[in-house]
Amino acid sequence: MILITGAAGFIGGNFVHHWFERSEEPVVVLDKLTYAGNPATIQSHLDAGRCTLVQGDIGDRALVERLLAEHRPRAVLHFAAESHVDRSIHGPGEFIQTNMVGTFELLEAVRAYWGALPADDKAAFRFLHVSTDEVYGSLSETDPAFSETTPYAPNSPYSASKAGSDHLVRAYHHTYGLPTLTTNCSNNYGPYHFPEKLIPLMILNALEGKPLPVYGDGQNIR
Numbered sequence: 001m002i003l004i005t006g007a008a009g010f011i012g013g014n015f016v017h018h019w020f021e022r023s024e025e026p027v028v029v030l031d032k033l034t035y036a037g038n039p040a041t042i043q044s045h046l047d048a049g050r051c052t053l054v055q056g057d058i059g060d061r062a063l064v065e066r067l068l069a070e071h072r073p074r075a076v077l078h079f080a081a082e083s084h085v086d087r088s089i090h091g092p093g094e095f096i097q098t099n100m101v102g103t104f105e106l107l108e109a110v111r112a113y114w115g116a117l118p119a120d121d122k123a124a125f126r127f128l129h130v131s132t133d134e135v136y137g138s139l140s141e142t143d144p145a146f147s148e149t150t151p152y153a154p155n156s157p158y159s160a161s162k163a164g165s166d167h168l169v170r171a172y173h174h175t176y177g178l179p180t181l182t183t184n185c186s187n188n189y190g191p192y193h194f195p196e197k198l199i200p201l202m203i204l205n206a207l208e209g210k211p212l213p214v215y216g217d218g219q220n221i222r
């Protein structure tokens with residue numbers, strides 16, 4: 001059993017499809033179903049009974065504790081986030097609340113659960129934190145590509161909130177030994193992408209003959 005946060009969203013939903021192409025191990029999804037969450041993305045797996053969707057907030061520690069106690073996952077995959085940069089500029093509060101405070105509450109619940117596991121399960125447990133390359137800021141044309149040792153330099157409330165969550169995850173590993181992994185991938189695109197994001201927005205606007213909006217001066221490099 002694995003617990004996945006935010007899997008009614010774009011990447012988490014794709015991950016669930018990918019998972020069930022390779023595994024029959026059941027999945028519990030915790031998702032708040034914000035504007036970005038669409039359970040239809042994973043409906044076939046819900047209907048098949050191998051995937052359970054719980055609507056709730058990662059910041060609801062009592063709920064997360066209950067789910068962990070009930071389902072006894074061997075891993076937590078943390079995709080849930082407020083993820084749209086432009087929205088973070090207009091309303092940063094939700095980003096701090098979900099990405100930082102929510103990740104903190106999730107980590108606290110997972111730490112307590114993990115700490116009480118038998119030794120073998122404890123050693124095999126993983127907490128995968130899905131973050132972004134936006135924590136590294138932006139590059140000039142002559143800079144080398146980002147690497148895992150690039151200093152953090154977030155430029156938007158979104159990337160700052162993700163950077164904060166990365167630091168919390170790192171601290172839980174170093175302070176408490178929680179077995180964590182953090183990924184800092186670049187932009188993803190593909191099926192089930194919410195239409196506010198660059199590629200689906202461009203395609204939809206182009207199909208409707210509307211202008212193609214470019215962020216800033218279009219010169220940003222990551």
Ligand SMILES: NC(=O)c1ccc[n+]([C@@H]2O[C@H](COP(=O)([O-])OP(=O)(O)OC[C@H]3O[C@@H](n4cnc5c(N)ncnc54)[C@H](O)[C@@H]3O)[C@@H](O)[C@H]2O)c1
Pocket residue numbers: 005006007008009010011012030031032033034035036037038056057058059078079080081082083084098102130131132133162184185186187188189194
């Ligand atoms: N999309 C990209 O190109 C990209 C690139 C790098 C990193 N990421 C990271 O990958 C992860 C997934 O991104 P995405 O594009 O699928 O995002 P998304 O916005 O499509 O989906 C986020 C999901 O999280 C849920 N959610 C939001 N707040 C929640 C909360 N408080 N509690 C529980 N669920 C909540 C939403 O309902 C939604 O289903 C995020 O952590 C994001 O920062 C995304």
